[in-house]
Amino acid sequence: MNTERYTVTAALPYANGPIHIGHLAGVYVPADIYVRYLRSKGRDVVFVSGSDEHGVPITIKAKKEGVTPQYIVDKYHAQIKKSFADFGISFDLYSRTSNKVHHDTASEFFTVLNDKGVLEVKTTDQYYDEKAGQFLADRYIIGGCPNCGYTEAYGDQCESCGTSLSPSELINPRSALSGDKPVRKKTKHWYLPLNRYETWLKEWIIDGHKKDWKTNVYGQCKSWIDQGLNARAVTRDLDWGVPVPVVDGQGKVLYVWFDAPIGYISATREWAAQTGNDWEKYWKDPGTKLVHFIGKDNIVFHCIIFPAMLKSHGEYVLPDNVPANEFLNLENNKVSTSKNWAVWLHEYLEDFPGKQDVLRYVLCVNAPETKDNDFTWKDFQARNNNELVAILGNFINRVVVLTHKFFNGVIPERGALTAFDNKLIQRIADFPDVLSLNFENFKFREALNTFMDISRLGNKYLADTEPWKLIKEDRERVGTILNLSLQVAANLAIMGEPFLPFTVEKINNILGLDKKQWNSAGSIDLIGTGHQINEPTLLFEKIEDKAIEFQINKLNATKTDTKLGNKVNDEIKPVKDTILYEDFSKLDLRIGTIIGAEKVEKSNKLLKLKIDTGMDRRTVVSGIAKDYSPGEIVGMKVSILINLAPKKIMGIESQGMILMGEGDDGKLAFLLPDKEIVNGSVIS
């Protein structure tokens, strides 16, 4: 018996929203298929995930909605957990990072690293809100953007111009909590010196995993390592998260990127405690294979940072493989939560009750394994009707119907085998190994296609042997044919389980079989002669055009809504504080004409514009190159802020700022006068 041990993790979804098909296709369906296969093989496997419930975005969302962070995470944790259960994602435990076990585990982990002297401690000046009595996370500091002048820029990024900032760059910073001007105060933080692991990472990944890791994963890692790694802060000043377990750690928590992956360990501990297992076997025994299923956005954390943490801790195994997937698009557009451009799992089940396996099938067969892929409803319908219904469902149905028609649902005896039969038997016997190889190499799409070939083979066998004709002259031969066909059906129930667990259960019910393990696959003695099978029920039903049109309209409606501005609230920027007329009048806004434009060398966003302001001709650097080419804008009359302090950008002094409107898709548009007006005209 194979006793290989596996610890399989699926990315921790961030608990600030529901789950959509992109998550399922990229992470949870492949992970589940893999794990179901391993279990069927009799391997010792634990499969965990959980909600990632810490971090600043949750605190911000809570603030916006006027509720506590706990309320937010409770709500989404429950919803996410239910979605996974509904789709048959067979976690041994789906946990959450707000659990005590996790707080303990993460604390211990930090303590070990700290005691070993792995972490570096640095004291820096940070902004502190005296009224609120706490340090301010970068996002909690608001102030003027030094680049574009936007007055509501966050301390980490200006949402107006997209610049990444550090809080110290903000002009007139104020606290998002109290509105007061924050003071600078010294604070101490712990850092993980990733730079010290560069040599080791090179050996471990670049030399050691060149062959067995997916090219996209390997390439991304190489890119990161080659660029050089920096120390990353492990702690931050915040009150939502795992408290830093040292004397001078008050008011500090572990940074979410540090505590989140430890959530895998916590979940395993929790599961082990509940089931009487030893969690350490699954994380510290060198014989255990650790496999992380994630999306491509998480590669750096799972291939570089977390392994560095595990390595520096010293007791843990390192990931054996990280089969990260790319992204799934929806009807040719990126999935976007804020634009509601998504198929949410809970909504899918309302519209297509009982069709979990259809979605699992489509997402697997079309999974973004090597590049971004597209999900379309039309394809969904075609896959269901032409593959699940026509090939798999049809095969099972015709075998069962024929058995009832000719043998009253009793498995007929298998007589003498022809060479043709033996060919079928041989081919069936070959499938398990081919599939195994696909699974072990994380080629789930190919595995699913191979699995469908079993049904194709069965259909062809029936077409070639024509039992419905033969029944009149050779009943015994028909018995043999159906017996073999039924064995093929039983094989489908074993080898299909990783992909289509709900369907397999139906097949087993129809055939009156118990669930069987992988080592029985390939056999033609899965159903005994004389066994009574049940009445056929349809495994899949056709999906009509109507249902597909409904989904497409639903999506298009969200697009229209978005265009009209009736979109999900958090995309609209909040109204800024009231100002006096004097404040406004400080701005000198004019009309000017673009008389020249050229691309700024070595930049892909910037155009160097020459503007005639009526009183002078000045140079303005503007980041509009993605939306406008130099040729199309010369001669346009635009709005310009002329008394903005000059600033050198890419070595060019920019003397002003062109006013642009920014759409929700990030596209920029000029503000243009609607009738002829001379250069230098005042805008007020």
Added chain:
RNA sequence: GGCGUGGUAGCUCAGUUGGUUAGAGCGUCGGAUUCAUAACCCGGAGGUCGGGGGUUCAAAUCUCCCCCACGCUACCA
């Protein structure tokens, strides 16, 4: 701009260390069939392998340049 990944039939993808007429599924067209949810089965059409140079007796496969998509990174309204 730098780095990474990808660009093969209408669609989704395979193509092992360069080697005979470049494959599969779906779609499409034609045929056959009726046990089956008009499904299954057989056959045909359809590709200058993103574009262009180079190496080679021989390149989708190696090399150089360019274009496009996605991601990371830099600069940035």
